[in-house]
Amino acid sequence: MSSLIELENVSRQFGTQQVLRDITLSVETGKTLVLIGESGCGKSVTMKLMMNLLPPSSGTVLWDGRPVKDRTEKEIVRERLRFGYLFQGAALFDSLTVFENVAFGLRQNRRLHPKQISQTVHERLRDVGLDPAIVVDKKPAELSGGMRKRVGLARALAMDPEVMLYDEPTTGLDPIMSDVINELILRTRERCNVTSIVVTHDMNTVQKVADRVVMFYPLARLNPEDPQIIFDGAAEEAFESLDPRVSQFVRGEAGERLQELAIG
């Protein structure tokens, strides 16, 4: 199996706080990997490491089996365009209109006719369930949170990436729209064999899109010798897992962690 993105013994710390420890993970081409784990366990950081938006403190990130750090700056910039990233907070450019946001990557990297750009932008906006006529001239500040998220998704998809990284694609969306987005993730994958990495807290998304589920555990509550990846397998296995840390998480039960409430 070829893998587009691999992490080899990757660790990352911010100052004295260690967030990821010795993570080894490879993403198979054309498959959908779902990352779950509680808030603050380092899922977003992992995605940024995969895309080389952040360097690892130690360990190696590989694209197509070749370490990223062996590449020149130029190669990295070019190859990064194969990835699309939906940021957790959408990260829309707030000085630009919705249209310019979605067109940004195309304008920056492809020599296209304005008509082609406009057509792609409108298509992508419709894909994510937004009416282009209404939103294109708006500034991000004039949109609702869920709309911003979908514009962010349209912006990432506009570049027709080979790999899509979705950071919480359905958070802040209503149940119907969440399902639309889940369907979009599936369709994007089928259309051109896109490899997807999805970070989510939404178990519907897990059930619907995941080929493989990986669960991280926060280092702060882990013994120094235990691996940080506490589950790696198919979605059904996660729901049947005997490890209480996994089964309680996917079922949304607090279990003995309710006791933490008593502290306050």
Place this chain on the structure above:
Amino acid sequence: MMKSQAAESQQLTFVHHLGQAVVGFVTLAGDLTLFGLRMASWIIPGWPRGNVLWPVMYQIGVLSLPVILITGGFIGMVLSVQAYEQFALMHMESQLGTVVNVTLLKELGPVLAAVMLAGRVGSAMAAQLGTMRVTEQIDALTALGANPVAYLVVPRFLACFLLIPLLTLFADGIGVLSGWWFSTQVLDVESFYYWHHSRRFVTSYDLLSGILKSVFFGTAISLIACHRGFHSRAGAEGVGQAATEAFVYSFVVILGIDFLLGYLLMELYPILWK
């Protein structure tokens, strides 16, 4: 645990703090230099498109004009008032134009215009870039194949580098006029002598020194503001701090550059000017 920490902090003497401050300063200066070099390496390959550069130029140039004109206007009048008192004691009122215009062109015009712009333009840039950092917009630029330094820092540098000297010229111009107006209309200095002495003693070297200074001030303001914005810490507090630091650091650096260049230009005067 608590005890040992307390003991440790007690052991931190004045020398420790001084050392920390020195290390902090050197690190910051080095960091800023590297940032400047990185920016410089992107000026040619990352030359901004018109639709990126113009809005920045407009923000920095056109929207700063009112405050610059007000600043210039008051400096001219304040200088006349202050100098008049001293000169009147010696019955040399007719010399007023010389001191007002030399001080204005060489020193106060460039410095006060730069300080004004560090406040208006510098902190706004730091806050804007800080917000972009905190909301991951800078990461998004990278993800979409745009270099954040080329896309954000280069246009801001170019705008400050070109427009801050230009704005300084405006401040100078208004200052010269307001100084003349106040001296002749209110303080009753003879207009003929006011200009006559000004022309005799104010050289283009004074004007050029002032403009040269403002080129350095513009560079410093843009680099410090962008650097602070890029390294903003999270949250509204972090962004606010970036904006404040951009102003305070710019102010200190402006004064430092003013002193160094002032001294250098004084020493060089005999060599450069016949």
